[in-house]
Protein backbone atom coordinates (compact mmCIF):
# COMPACT_ATOMS: atom_id res chain seq x y z
CA UNK A 684 0.00 0.00 0.00
CA UNK A 685 2.62 2.51 1.13
CA UNK A 686 6.22 2.19 0.01
CA UNK A 687 8.79 4.73 1.13
CA UNK A 688 12.18 4.31 -0.49
CA UNK A 689 15.39 6.09 0.47
CA UNK A 690 13.84 9.42 1.33
CA UNK A 691 15.73 12.36 2.76
CA UNK A 692 14.08 15.36 4.38
CA UNK A 693 15.77 18.57 5.47
CA UNK A 694 14.79 21.64 7.46
CA UNK A 695 17.41 24.04 6.14
CA UNK A 696 20.62 22.36 7.30
CA UNK A 697 18.88 19.96 9.68
CA UNK A 698 18.91 16.50 8.10
CA UNK A 699 15.75 15.21 9.77
CA UNK A 700 15.20 12.04 7.68
CA UNK A 701 18.19 10.08 6.45
CA UNK A 702 17.55 7.65 3.62
CA UNK A 703 14.60 5.90 5.17
CA UNK A 704 12.74 2.84 3.89
CA UNK A 705 9.32 2.04 5.31
CA UNK A 706 6.55 -0.16 3.93
CA UNK A 707 2.99 -0.65 5.07
CA UNK A 708 0.79 -3.39 3.59
CA UNK A 709 -2.97 -3.14 3.24
CA UNK A 710 -4.68 -4.17 6.44
CA UNK A 711 -1.63 -3.78 8.68
CA UNK A 712 -1.36 -1.93 11.98
CA UNK A 713 2.19 -0.58 12.03
CA UNK A 714 3.86 1.59 14.63
CA UNK A 715 6.78 3.98 14.33
CA UNK A 716 8.49 4.51 17.66
CA UNK A 717 11.47 6.50 18.84
CA UNK A 718 12.58 9.25 21.19
CA UNK A 719 11.69 12.90 20.97
CA UNK A 720 13.42 14.48 17.97
CA UNK A 721 13.98 11.17 16.15
CA UNK A 722 12.11 12.40 13.07
CA UNK A 723 8.77 10.60 13.49
CA UNK A 724 6.55 13.64 12.87
CA UNK A 725 8.72 14.69 9.95
CA UNK A 726 8.22 11.29 8.33
CA UNK A 727 4.43 11.57 8.66
CA UNK A 728 4.54 15.13 7.29
CA UNK A 729 6.57 13.91 4.34
CA UNK A 730 4.00 11.17 3.62
CA UNK A 731 1.07 13.59 3.68
CA UNK A 732 2.92 16.22 1.60
CA UNK A 733 3.42 18.83 4.30
CA UNK A 734 7.21 18.55 4.28
CA UNK A 735 9.01 18.17 0.95
CA UNK A 736 11.40 15.28 0.46
CA UNK A 737 14.69 16.08 -1.25
CA UNK A 738 15.43 12.56 -2.44
CA UNK A 739 13.73 9.18 -2.80
CA UNK A 740 10.19 8.10 -3.52
CA UNK A 741 6.89 7.56 -1.75
CA UNK A 742 4.43 5.25 -3.49
CA UNK A 743 0.80 4.76 -2.54
CA UNK A 744 -0.81 1.81 -4.33
CA UNK A 745 1.99 2.01 -6.88
CA UNK A 746 1.61 5.74 -7.66
CA UNK A 747 4.37 8.21 -6.84
CA UNK A 748 2.98 10.81 -4.41
CA UNK A 749 6.10 12.46 -2.96
CA UNK A 750 5.67 15.60 -5.08
CA UNK A 751 1.91 15.94 -4.54
CA UNK A 752 0.11 18.49 -2.39
CA UNK A 753 -1.62 17.43 0.85
CA UNK A 754 -5.16 17.81 -0.53
CA UNK A 755 -4.35 15.52 -3.47
CA UNK A 756 -2.83 12.96 -1.10
CA UNK A 757 -5.88 13.13 1.20
CA UNK A 758 -8.14 12.45 -1.78
CA UNK A 759 -6.06 9.37 -2.57
CA UNK A 760 -7.04 8.01 0.83
CA UNK A 761 -4.45 9.05 3.40
CA UNK A 762 -5.58 11.01 6.49
CA UNK A 763 -3.56 12.34 9.39
CA UNK A 764 -4.36 12.99 13.03
CA UNK A 765 -1.62 15.55 13.70
CA UNK A 766 0.50 15.94 16.79
CA UNK A 767 -1.23 17.93 19.50
CA UNK A 768 -4.70 17.07 18.12
CA UNK A 769 -5.36 20.49 16.56
CA UNK A 770 -9.13 20.61 16.47
CA UNK A 771 -10.69 23.91 15.48
CA UNK A 772 -11.52 25.12 19.00
CA UNK A 773 -14.17 27.69 18.08
CA UNK A 774 -16.02 25.21 15.87
CA UNK A 775 -18.49 22.63 17.11
CA UNK A 776 -17.92 18.91 16.87
CA UNK A 777 -20.26 18.86 13.86
CA UNK A 778 -18.31 21.63 12.13
CA UNK A 779 -14.98 19.96 12.81
CA UNK A 780 -16.20 16.75 11.16
CA UNK A 781 -17.58 18.71 8.21
CA UNK A 782 -14.09 20.13 7.62
CA UNK A 783 -12.79 16.57 7.29
CA UNK A 784 -15.48 15.83 4.71
CA UNK A 785 -14.62 18.95 2.73
CA UNK A 786 -10.97 17.87 2.47
CA UNK A 787 -12.21 14.76 0.66
CA UNK A 788 -14.95 16.59 -1.28
CA UNK A 789 -17.59 14.18 0.02
CA UNK A 790 -21.16 14.49 -1.24
CA UNK A 791 -23.77 15.31 1.40
CA UNK A 792 -25.05 11.73 1.25
CA UNK A 793 -21.54 10.33 1.83
CA UNK A 794 -21.04 12.84 4.62
CA UNK A 795 -24.22 11.70 6.34
CA UNK A 796 -23.20 8.03 6.10
CA UNK A 797 -19.74 8.79 7.46
CA UNK A 798 -21.10 10.81 10.37
CA UNK A 799 -23.52 8.00 11.33
CA UNK A 800 -20.66 5.53 11.32
CA UNK A 801 -18.31 7.75 13.33
CA UNK A 802 -20.96 8.55 15.94
CA UNK A 803 -21.53 4.83 16.46
CA UNK A 804 -17.81 4.45 17.09
CA UNK A 805 -17.61 7.56 19.27
CA UNK A 806 -20.97 7.94 21.06
CA UNK A 807 -19.46 10.72 23.18
CA UNK A 808 -19.29 12.91 20.09
CA UNK A 809 -23.00 12.47 19.58
CA UNK A 810 -23.68 13.79 23.07
CA UNK A 811 -21.39 16.76 22.37
CA UNK A 812 -22.44 17.36 18.78
CA UNK A 813 -23.11 21.10 19.13
CA UNK A 814 -20.36 21.80 21.66
CA UNK A 815 -17.34 23.89 20.72
CA UNK A 816 -14.38 21.53 20.38
CA UNK A 817 -12.12 23.87 22.39
CA UNK A 818 -14.25 23.38 25.52
CA UNK A 819 -13.90 19.58 25.49
CA UNK A 820 -11.45 17.41 27.44
CA UNK A 821 -8.18 16.30 25.85
CA UNK A 822 -9.50 12.80 25.22
CA UNK A 823 -12.68 14.11 23.64
CA UNK A 824 -10.70 16.49 21.43
CA UNK A 825 -8.58 13.56 20.31
CA UNK A 826 -11.77 11.75 19.33
CA UNK A 827 -12.88 14.80 17.35
CA UNK A 828 -9.50 14.85 15.60
CA UNK A 829 -9.78 11.14 14.76
CA UNK A 830 -13.40 11.55 13.66
CA UNK A 831 -12.36 14.40 11.39
CA UNK A 832 -9.62 12.24 9.85
CA UNK A 833 -12.10 9.38 9.31
CA UNK A 834 -14.43 11.71 7.40
CA UNK A 835 -11.80 11.53 4.66
CA UNK A 836 -12.57 7.76 4.36
CA UNK A 837 -8.88 6.97 4.67
CA UNK A 838 -7.47 3.71 3.45
CA UNK A 839 -4.40 4.62 5.48
CA UNK A 840 -4.71 6.53 8.76
CA UNK A 841 -1.61 8.27 10.14
CA UNK A 842 -1.65 9.20 13.84
CA UNK A 843 1.01 11.36 15.51
CA UNK A 844 1.26 10.59 19.23
CA UNK A 845 -2.45 10.46 19.97
CA UNK A 846 -1.82 9.38 23.58
CA UNK A 847 0.29 12.41 24.50
CA UNK A 848 -0.96 14.22 27.59
CA UNK A 849 -3.96 11.96 28.15
CA UNK A 850 -4.76 10.09 31.39
CA UNK A 851 -4.09 6.32 31.33
CA UNK A 852 -7.78 5.38 31.30
CA UNK A 853 -8.45 7.74 28.41
CA UNK A 854 -5.46 6.32 26.55
CA UNK A 855 -6.77 2.79 27.07
CA UNK A 856 -10.14 3.77 25.60
CA UNK A 857 -8.47 5.51 22.69
CA UNK A 858 -6.39 2.43 21.90
CA UNK A 859 -9.55 0.30 21.89
CA UNK A 860 -11.11 2.66 19.38
CA UNK A 861 -8.00 2.45 17.19
CA UNK A 862 -8.19 -1.33 17.26
CA UNK A 863 -11.85 -1.15 16.19
CA UNK A 864 -11.02 1.24 13.36
CA UNK A 865 -8.29 -1.15 12.24
CA UNK A 866 -10.61 -4.17 12.53
CA UNK A 867 -13.17 -2.33 10.39
CA UNK A 868 -10.65 -2.21 7.54
CA UNK A 869 -8.50 0.89 7.91
CA UNK A 870 -4.73 0.42 7.69
CA UNK A 871 -2.94 2.30 10.48
CA UNK A 872 0.50 3.84 10.89
CA UNK A 873 0.77 4.97 14.50
CA UNK A 874 3.59 7.19 15.74
CA UNK A 875 4.15 6.92 19.48
CA UNK A 876 6.65 7.90 22.14
CA UNK A 877 4.79 5.56 24.46
CA UNK A 878 6.77 2.57 23.24
CA UNK A 879 5.25 -0.13 25.45
CA UNK A 880 1.75 0.89 24.49
CA UNK A 881 2.48 1.07 20.78
CA UNK A 882 4.23 -2.29 20.73
CA UNK A 883 1.28 -3.90 22.48
CA UNK A 884 -1.34 -2.59 20.09
CA UNK A 885 0.41 -2.77 16.68
CA UNK A 886 1.49 -5.82 14.66
CA UNK A 887 4.78 -4.59 13.26
CA UNK A 888 7.07 -1.74 14.14
CA UNK A 889 9.89 0.53 13.05
CA UNK A 890 12.31 2.02 15.55
CA UNK A 891 13.66 5.42 14.61
CA UNK A 892 16.70 7.21 15.99
CA UNK A 893 18.29 10.46 14.79
CA UNK A 894 16.50 10.37 11.45
CA UNK A 895 17.23 6.72 10.71
CA UNK A 896 15.37 3.43 11.05
CA UNK A 897 17.56 1.38 13.37
CA UNK A 898 15.30 -1.66 13.76
CA UNK A 899 12.18 -3.16 12.24
CA UNK A 900 10.36 -6.35 13.16
CA UNK A 901 7.11 -7.71 14.50
CA UNK A 902 6.10 -5.85 17.64
CA UNK A 903 6.48 -9.09 19.59
CA UNK A 904 10.12 -9.41 18.53
CA UNK A 905 10.77 -5.71 19.14
CA UNK A 906 9.37 -5.96 22.67
CA UNK A 907 11.89 -8.74 23.32
CA UNK A 908 14.83 -7.10 21.53
CA UNK A 909 17.78 -5.75 23.49
CA UNK A 910 17.79 -2.44 21.61
CA UNK A 911 14.22 -1.66 22.57
CA UNK A 912 14.45 -3.05 26.08
CA UNK A 913 17.59 -1.10 26.95
CA UNK A 914 16.76 2.16 25.24
CA UNK A 915 13.04 2.45 25.82
CA UNK A 916 11.84 0.12 28.49
CA UNK A 917 14.66 0.83 30.95
CA UNK A 918 15.61 -2.84 31.25
CA UNK A 919 19.34 -3.50 31.53
CA UNK A 920 19.64 -7.11 30.39
Ligand SMILES: Nc1ncnc2c1ncn2[C@@H]1O[C@H](COP(=O)(O)OP(=O)(O)O)[C@@H](O)[C@H]1O
Pocket residue numbers: 694697699717718719720721722723724725726
Ligand atom coordinates in the same frame (compact mmCIF):
# COMPACT_ATOMS: atom_id res chain seq x y z
N1 LIG B 1 10.11 23.18 11.57
C1 LIG B 1 11.33 22.73 11.87
N2 LIG B 1 12.43 23.48 11.62
C2 LIG B 1 13.66 23.02 11.90
N3 LIG B 1 13.92 21.83 12.46
C3 LIG B 1 12.88 21.05 12.75
C4 LIG B 1 11.52 21.46 12.48
N4 LIG B 1 10.69 20.47 12.87
C5 LIG B 1 11.49 19.49 13.35
N5 LIG B 1 12.78 19.84 13.28
C6 LIG B 1 13.93 19.02 13.70
O1 LIG B 1 13.88 17.79 12.99
C7 LIG B 1 14.22 16.70 13.83
C8 LIG B 1 13.06 15.70 13.86
O2 LIG B 1 11.93 16.31 14.48
P1 LIG B 1 10.53 15.59 14.59
O3 LIG B 1 10.20 14.97 13.29
O4 LIG B 1 9.56 16.56 15.12
O5 LIG B 1 10.82 14.44 15.65
P2 LIG B 1 9.83 13.56 16.52
O6 LIG B 1 8.46 13.70 15.97
O7 LIG B 1 10.38 12.18 16.42
O8 LIG B 1 9.94 14.08 17.92
C9 LIG B 1 14.56 17.29 15.19
O9 LIG B 1 15.94 17.47 15.24
C10 LIG B 1 13.85 18.61 15.17
O10 LIG B 1 14.49 19.55 15.98
Ligand SMILES: [Mg+2]
Pocket residue numbers: 723724725766843
Ligand atom coordinates in the same frame (compact mmCIF):
# COMPACT_ATOMS: atom_id res chain seq x y z
MG1 LIG C 1 6.75 14.36 16.86
